Amino acid sequence: xxxxxVRHKLAGQPYGVEDLDESEQHDLVEVDVPERRDWLGCITxxxxxxxxxxxxxxxHRNGRPVARLDCQRIGGRxxxxxxxxxxxxxxxxxxxxxxxxxAIFDRGEGAGVRPISRRSFADWFWD
Numbered sequence: 001x002x003x004x005x006v007r008h009k010l011a012g013q014p015y016g017v018e019d020l021d022e023s024e025q026h027d028l029v030e031v032d033v034p035e036r037r038d039w040l041g042c043i044t045x046x047x048x049x050x051x052x053x054x055x056x057x058x059x060h061r062n063g064r065p066v067a068r069l070d071c072q073r074i075g076g077r078x079x080x081x082x083x084x085x086x087x088x089x090x091x092x093x094x095x096x097x098x099x100x101x102x103a104i105f106d107r108g109e110g111a112g113v114r115p116i117s118r119r120s121f122a123d124w125f126w127d
Contacts, residue, residue, distance in 0.1 A: 001090060001099055002028050003125060008092035025121035033102060034112040040078040042088035043100060058091035079105050
């Protein structure tokens, strides 16, 4: 997922990942995520429709991408409700329906997520 995110963020740019200064790029941090948290689940078709997203998320049935603003509104409601974050399908280009991401709201306590290891960009991206 991290590699897909890098390519997704660079899509349409006049340069590629090979043109970037590796020392200025993101490290990859492996984390331990607690199983039993009150994440807002946006993965199953039922959960997606419950929050007002199409069950075909990250796209509508007609293939049009779901608007970022729609997702931000759902995130805002989850934040206001005190949720620690959102588990969702990835919207990155090249992601499959089974690829997932976890957005953690920064409330200072880290939602119980604990860092395990850190790898430099050059180490994890090209590995």
